[in-house]
Amino acid sequence: MSSEALEILMCGTGEYTTGWTGSGGSQSDKKIGVVGLTMFDLRKRGKVGKLNMVGTSGGKFPQIREHLKKNIEDVYGLDTSFNALPEGDVRDPEAYKTAIAKLPKGSAVIIFTPDSTHYPIAKLALESGHHVMVTKPATQLLEHHQELAALAASKGLVCWVEHHKRYDPAYNDAKMRSANIGDFSFFTSYMSQPKSQLETFRAWAGIDSDISYYLNSHHIDIHCWLVEGKFKPVKVTASAATGIATKEPYNCVKQTEDTITLLVEWESLTPEKRKGTAVYTASWTAPTKSGVHSEQFFHYMGSKGEINVNQARRGYEVTVDGEGRTAYNPFYMKYSPAEDGSFDGQRGYGYLSFEKWIDAVNKVNKGETKPELYDQYGLPTIKNTILTTAIIRAGRISLDEKRSVNIVENNGEYKLE
Numbered sequence: 001m002s003s004e005a006l007e008i009l010m011c012g013t014g015e016y017t018t019g020w021t022g023s024g025g026s027q028s029d030k031k032i033g034v035v036g037l038t039m040f041d042l043r044k045r046g047k048v049g050k051l052n053m054v055g056t057s058g059g060k061f062p063q064i065r066e067h068l069k070k071n072i073e074d075v076y077g078l079d080t081s082f083n084a085l086p087e088g089d090v091r092d093p094e095a096y097k098t099a100i101a102k103l104p105k106g107s108a109v110i111i112f113t114p115d116s117t118h119y120p121i122a123k124l125a126l127e128s129g130h131h132v133m134v135t136k137p138a139t140q141l142l143e144h145h146q147e148l149a150a151l152a153a154s155k156g157l158v159c160w161v162e163h164h165k166r167y168d169p170a171y172n173d174a175k176m177r178s179a180n181i182g183d184f185s186f187f188t189s190y191m192s193q194p195k196s197q198l199e200t201f202r203a204w205a206g207i208d209s210d211i212s213y214y215l216n217s218h219h220i221d222i223h224c225w226l227v228e229g230k231f232k233p234v235k236v237t238a239s240a241a242t243g244i245a246t247k248e249p250y251n252c253v254k255q256t257e258d259t260i261t262l263l264v265e266w267e268s269l270t271p272e273k274r275k276g277t278a279v280y281t282a283s284w285t286a287p288t289k290s291g292v293h294s295e296q297f298f299h300y301m302g303s304k305g306e307i308n309v310n311q312a313r314r315g316y317e318v319t320v321d322g323e324g325r326t327a328y329n330p331f332y333m334k335y336s337p338a339e340d341g342s343f344d345g346q347r348g349y350g351y352l353s354f355e356k357w358i359d360a361v362n363k364v365n366k367g368e369t370k371p372e373l374y375d376q377y378g379l380p381t382i383k384n385t386i387l388t389t390a391i392i393r394a395g396r397i398s399l400d401e402k403r404s405v406n407i408v409e410n411n412g413e414y415k416l417e
Contacts (some may be wrong), residue, residue, distance in 0.1 A: 005043075009103055009107060010035055010051070010112070011099070011110065012035075013053060013064060014112065015200065017033050019031050019033035032072055034333055036068065036072075036080070038350075038355070040079060041343050042355065052102075053085075054098075055085075055095070056091060058086040061084045065080070076341065085099045100121075100130065108132075108133070108358065110133045110134075111125075111134040115214075116208050118138060118139055119144040122159070126152055127151070131361045131364070132159040136162060136163055136388075141389075142386075142416060145382070148382050153372065156371060157364075157371060158381075161381075162354075163221045163222075163353075163380035164332070164353035165221070165349070166222070167352045168332070169349070170311055171309065181303070182305065183230070183302060184230065184231050184301075185302055186276065187223050187301070188279045189222075189280050189299075190281045190282075190295060191219060191281075191295065192294065192295045194293070196288045199249075206245065206255050210396065211283060212282050212392055219280055220280055220391050221380065223280075224391075228378070230268060231268050231276055233265070233278075234265050235406050236263070236264050236395050238262050238399045241260075245285060257399070259281065260281070260395065261280065262279070264280070265277060291324070291326055296310075311329070312327065314331070316329075333345050334348050360374055394407055394416050
């Protein structure tokens with residue numbers, strides 16, 4: 001492995017990476033992205049070195065560079081330079097293969113691409129000897145997730161899923177306190193984004209993936225984390241609402257669901273096999289002027305107490321003439337600069353999600369630790385997040401086949417029946 005600073009390949013050039021949506025800057029709360037901004041700052045801090053970005057259309061990069069210079073470099077003074085593939089005004093859906101082949105062994109690959117592409121990109125990166133961070137959902141199929149977990153383990157590589165809510169201070173504190181409120185009994189969660197997002201997602205909504213993969217994955221992972229080692233999911237039944245995404249002005253394909261709810265039966269790992277119930281709901285047809293980009297809350301009830309967390313509205317709101325009231329979340333990504341004008345978002349849980357992975361990669365590359373040790377500390381490793389994919393995939397099957405789906409475990413391997 002190279003002794004030089006860690007080289008990074010960012011796969012995907014869209015909203016989460018750059019804040020650029022193809023028709024201009026994002027109208028969401030990620031107007032200047034998350035991945036690129038974080039990597040530019042980590043490079044300034046010396047934790048990463050050369051930065052590469054790969055997409056499917058080289059013609060986008062001039063606009064992306066202009067967007068990043070105007071909104072990041074000129075604002076914070078951060079160097080926003082990066083090497084881009086494909087080069088020139090060409091379209092190449094498999095440019096990631098060329099980009100991965102150019103990396104020195106032990107590099108780090110970040111995957112923020114359409115859901116159906118996560119598995120092939122992550123598999124190639126791991127087979128090529130590179131560490132991986134893949135956005136949620138890690139994969140669409142349970143067998144693919146388990147295959148990546150086994151591959152990463154066999155190669156001695158750090159493969160994590162970007163479940164940033166585990167680093168949210170309220171959710172993290174809730175995890176610790178949940179140990180004192182008895183056995184799990186009931187969990188419910190809701191997460192949504194305004195229907196205006198369907199204009200951004202129209203190219204893949206209902207075709208490549210659904211709202212449950214996209215948003216329910218957040219709280220399903222949190223719940224799996226809360227009951228880790230104590231309960232397991234055994235049956236999933238899904239239901240969906242329709243009729244908004246497929247109509248004007250969004251015009252998504254006819255099979256696109258507006259809202260998806262998963263009813264999941266859980267069972268304790270103790271001989272008595274206690275039962276627990278969870279209800280996870282996700283929607284991308286919420287009102288467009290609600291004051292927040294993502295509604296997000298959960299309720300967890302144990303045999304001795306309960307936890308309620310509403311992370312969309314934290315008591316911090318700003319009202320501006322002509323714009324209305326907005327509930328900001330600087331705990332996720334703080335975009336307002338420090339007093340000297342520099343970037344000041346290093347404490348945000350969106351930033352920490354990447355930094356902790358980068359720190360782990362650097363330590364493994366130096367031989368200071370082993371990737372499998374991180375499975376023990378409640379981190380979103382590829383191994384620790386298998387049940388999240390099992391539940392979401394079971395929900396998709398339940399919707400498609402109009403039946404309940406069982407999750408069966410045998411010697412640590414899971415399958416759906």
